[in-house]
Amino acid sequence: MRRHSVLAIMVACVCFVAHTEAYISGGFSSTGVLRSSAAADMCARLPLQQSRRSPTSLMMSSPPPSDDRRGPKKKKTDVIEMDGVVTESLPNAMFRVTLDANEVNILAHISGKIRKNYIKILPGDKVTIEMSPYDLTKGRITFRYK
DSSP, rough: OOHHHHHHHHHHHHHHHHHHHHHHHSOOOOOOOOTTTTTHHHHSSSSSOSSSOOOHHHHHOOOOOOOHHSSOOOOSSSEEEEEEEEEEETTTTTEEEETTTTOOEEEEOOOOHHHHTOOOTTTEEEEEEETTTEEEEEEEEEOOOO
16 A cells, blocks of 8 residues: 555544544543544545445445335325126226126226236226316226125
8 A cells, every 4th residue: 555545544544533522422542631622623624535326326226215204105185985796807907897886887997906916807806096176987997896
């Protein structure tokens, strides 16, 4: 190792120890002597070492935010929830569903949670559907009864 890099490492260690002791003891060393600001000045003049990791790898290494920081999931308030029976299976995870309340046929697609958990929906299954008040002919299947 080069001499000046060894010296820089030693000075950085001394600065770290000086700051740690000053923080713990409230500005005094373990012997009770007030530290001079010379060590702090020397530490302030040292160049900061940049991280060798790329910003992308630093971002990827941080843990994902947990659910407790995001808060509870909000249920959509402007939807109409109804029960129905699947009458026909169509391509692209679309289904024709007959509602129990008024015997109307609507076109429904699978919600993301059902798709993610590979829940199979067959004709004849009883399901819960969310519909938008703006278009009552289309809906989203959110639950399959057993």
